[in-house]
Amino acid sequence: MTIIIFIRHGQSTSNVGKILSHDVNNFPLTDEGREQAKKTAQELKRVRIDAIFTSPILRAYQTASIIGDELGIIPVIDERLRERWLGELNNKRFDPNDHWKLKIIRGQLEVKNLEPWDSLKRRMVEFVTSLKNEEVVVAVSHYDPIRAVIGHILDLDDISAHGISIPNASMTVIEFSSSPKILSIGSPVLSPSLLSKLDRYIIRA
Numbered sequence: 001m002t003i004i005i006f007i008r009h010g011q012s013t014s015n016v017g018k019i020l021s022h023d024v025n026n027f028p029l030t031d032e033g034r035e036q037a038k039k040t041a042q043e044l045k046r047v048r049i050d051a052i053f054t055s056p057i058l059r060a061y062q063t064a065s066i067i068g069d070e071l072g073i074i075p076v077i078d079e080r081l082r083e084r085w086l087g088e089l090n091n092k093r094f095d096p097n098d099h100w101k102l103k104i105i106r107g108q109l110e111v112k113n114l115e116p117w118d119s120l121k122r123r124m125v126e127f128v129t130s131l132k133n134e135e136v137v138v139a140v141s142h143y144d145p146i147r148a149v150i151g152h153i154l155d156l157d158d159i160s161a162h163g164i165s166i167p168n169a170s171m172t173v174i175e176f177s178s179s180p181k182i183l184s185i186g187s188p189v190l191s192p193s194l195l196s197k198l199d200r201y202i203i204r205a
């Protein structure tokens with residue numbers, strides 16, 4: 001069994017500008033995003049962390065570096081954690097009140113080269129199943145890829161998982177075994193109930 005703590009990167013300039021981007025070297029963390037990452041790092045100090053993996057994309061890598069500095073762990077880049085390939089939506093603004101995904105499902109929008117939901121699920125599950133047993137791993141990724149892990153476990157398609165909220169720098173904790181368990185979704189803190197489930201990994205309650 002492996003415990004994976006998926007962390008969505010801290011707030012970035014792309015989030016503030018409501019821009020979708022799979023670019024690697026654009027859209028850094030904002031000052032708020034750096035503070036969010038530091039707060040999450042303080043939470044993570046409460047459990048034993050064996051490794052940190054991160055998406056190569058700047059906002060995620062910066063988040064992982066802030067956490068790694070606090071925990072004394074050097075983050076390892078893993079391409080499977082990268083942002084969804086957005087095709088012709090890349091670097092485009094989106095309106096959260098008239099979401100592009102709803103437009104697609106209603107046949108009002110077609111997006112060339114958008115990475116399919118099944119591809120997201122496949123690469124995220126490949127990442128999880130490549131991890132060593134009995135490890136506690138931090139994985140810094142993005143909104144859609146983390147939703148895809150939840151979608152895999154709950155057997156939800158992209159739109160059926162649309163309402164899942166994964167705030168910046170939040171923790172989605174998965175106990176991965178032959179029957180995976182979701183221990184938290186988009187949580188800003190490790191709650192006492194969650195810590196009780198991680199009791200053998202706790203350093204400081």
Ligand SMILES: O=C(O)[C@@H](CO)OP(=O)(O)O
Nearest residue numbers: 015019020083142143144
């Ligand atoms: O832009 C967003 O809302 C999401 C989409 O997956 O990306 P990120 O988590 O990188 O902000």
